[in-house]
Amino acid sequence: KQEVTQIPAALSVPEGENLVLNCSFTDSAIYNLQWFRQDPGKGLTSLLLIQSSQREQTSGRLNASLDKSSGRSTLYIAASQPGDSATYLCAVLYNFNKFYFGSGTKLNVKP
């Protein structure tokens, strides 16, 4: 059974700090990996999508990397802001049918 793990479960940092969120997966035969943001009571907003042939993707202050051989992805957030406070989830697609989600990292950026 494919498993996706996110560490840490929660993170609190002061504003302006650079931070890294981790996502690991047990089976390296992925099709793609996606990072999401979820605000309380809302749906998930797609942040970055990395195809299996790619090593990283960037959007603004966000950079996501993918290392299939080690079964890991990281989401790097530069110069964090209070508005970045949310839960961040990663999801792995192994075939075209199902996505496997991690349990998320709850981020709090303190002003």
Add this chain to the structure above:
Amino acid sequence: EADIYQTPRYLVIGTGKKITLECSQTMGHDKMYWYQQDPGMELHLIHYSYGVNSTEKGDLSSESTVSRIRTEHFPLTLESARPSHTSQYLCASSESRVAGAGELFFGEGSRLTVL
């Protein structure tokens, strides 16, 4: 910007009522999904569809049913709601027929409270 819509956003109903949660997407995606999520908890897949007239149960047992008569529409129905059905229901879609696709898009969710 994702074009996937869920209604109602919030619903409070009594036990035993029949409810339908609506989900529509305008992107022409072939795959659609329903997830259930309790506050602060993981997402659980309850139903998915590969295309019109194709539906499958997900990993979490659910008393709900779904239909996919049109590509853009994937409603979820509870015939007799119970307090244990209180949760947030998230609809999502993705495209699998184009190389390099597979990005998952979510609606805003429907928060159901059964009294």
